[in-house]
Amino acid sequence: MSTLVIDQTKLEAFVARAFNDLSSAQGGVMVSLGSKLGLYKAMAGAGPISSRELAARAGCAERYVREWLNSQAAGGYVTYHAVSDTYELPPEHAMVLADEESPVYLPPAWEVNASLWFDEAKTLQAFRTGRGVAWAEHDGRMHCGVAAFYRNGYRGSLVPQWLPALDGVIAQLESGIAVADVGCGHGHSTILMAKAFPRSRFHGFDAHVASIEEARRNAEAAGVANRVTFEVARAVDYPDHQYGLICFFDCLHDLGDPVGAVRYVGQVLAPGGTVMLVEPFAHDRLEQNLSPSPVARLYYAGSTTICCPHAVSEGGSLVLGAQAGEARLAEVFRKAGFTHFRRAAETPFNLILEARR
Numbered sequence: 001m002s003t004l005v006i007d008q009t010k011l012e013a014f015v016a017r018a019f020n021d022l023s024s025a026q027g028g029v030m031v032s033l034g035s036k037l038g039l040y041k042a043m044a045g046a047g048p049i050s051s052r053e054l055a056a057r058a059g060c061a062e063r064y065v066r067e068w069l070n071s072q073a074a075g076g077y078v079t080y081h082a083v084s085d086t087y088e089l090p091p092e093h094a095m096v097l098a099d100e101e102s103p104v105y106l107p108p109a110w111e112v113n114a115s116l117w118f119d120e121a122k123t124l125q126a127f128r129t130g131r132g133v134a135w136a137e138h139d140g141r142m143h144c145g146v147a148a149f150y151r152n153g154y155r156g157s158l159v160p161q162w163l164p165a166l167d168g169v170i171a172q173l174e175s176g177i178a179v180a181d182v183g184c185g186h187g188h189s190t191i192l193m194a195k196a197f198p199r200s201r202f203h204g205f206d207a208h209v210a211s212i213e214e215a216r217r218n219a220e221a222a223g224v225a226n227r228v229t230f231e232v233a234r235a236v237d238y239p240d241h242q243y244g245l246i247c248f249f250d251c252l253h254d255l256g257d258p259v260g261a262v263r264y265v266g267q268v269l270a271p272g273g274t275v276m277l278v279e280p281f282a283h284d285r286l287e288q289n290l291s292p293s294p295v296a297r298l299y300y301a302g303s304t305t306i307c308c309p310h311a312v313s314e315g316g317s318l319v320l321g322a323q324a325g326e327a328r329l330a331e332v333f334r335k336a337g338f339t340h341f342r343r344a345a346e347t348p349f350n351l352i353l354e355a356r357r
């Protein structure tokens, strides 16, 4: 019989790591509380502040605020000044925790984690039966969390970097073309483009009714409802406006039939038109994705609980997952009859791919 030999150093290192994850997960609950109660906003730019002052500013009970501040100090989110018994939110941390317009604003992402716990019974059932869980079956915090999380990245990159990386597309958008945003969710990407290119017309489509309703409200609030439409439609049956640009933001890998969706693009894309495919960043091979990267870990987890179950719920002829990588995505376009496919840009979070017929 072989004897199991436990390396004590390795054990201790892994316990420390796993415990750190546990601590971080509870830290996420603290982030959510701080964000929803306005505690981070009340601290932003305030300099060193006592728990009493912060409680007064945010309209909260001091004893709870003090304990929350201590958790924030223990996690390195705020600085504690022992001499004055005050707490300070550094400006860099305020960008991440308090400034909703910042491209690195993170609190909404914790809404996704909250929904994953809330929906755990559905995921367990999916594992045991092999059946799917559709996007619409998740708790609403998932839809809002994903939309708000991606919105900030799109704000910083879509118009200034990603669209200019596509061959000739800016000139077409400036002169006026029809644009489809397939799987548009809450419509943030559609609205950003509509604001930047007033001569073009934008059409957002999504299978999820509540998301389309939210997208319409967002377009009204942004003052672009005159040049943006949002309609409930699937990726294989939205109206044909002979689009000069068709975009898929973080949704092609969610589809049960991505090849069918790209074949449909072939019918409704104007001659000379471009497809912009924005997908989660991934290398082609699993081992390349495994270098210690919080991004791959996050995306594989989201893929396990959200993306794969949705694709399965749609029949799942090809369940790409959120870490498909460029080669597998190129193969989808090749099968659908596209001959041109290239990486136009990338960020630590996204691949931006360009396709033409």
Ligand SMILES: C[S@@+](CC[C@H](N)C(=O)[O-])C[C@H]1O[C@@H](n2cnc3c(N)ncnc32)[C@H](O)[C@@H]1O
Pocket (backbone or CB within 6 Å): 135, 146, 147, 150, 151, 182, 183, 184, 185, 186, 187, 189, 205, 206, 207, 208, 211, 233, 234, 235, 236, 248, 249, 250, 251, 254, 255, 256, 310, 314
């Ligand atoms: C991860 S979300 C991305 C939403 C949005 N593009 C964004 O970047 O915030 C995926 C979206 O794809 C939509 N979707 C999934 N399957 C679809 C289908 N077959 N046809 C159209 N939309 C679909 C979902 O309803 C969801 O809004």
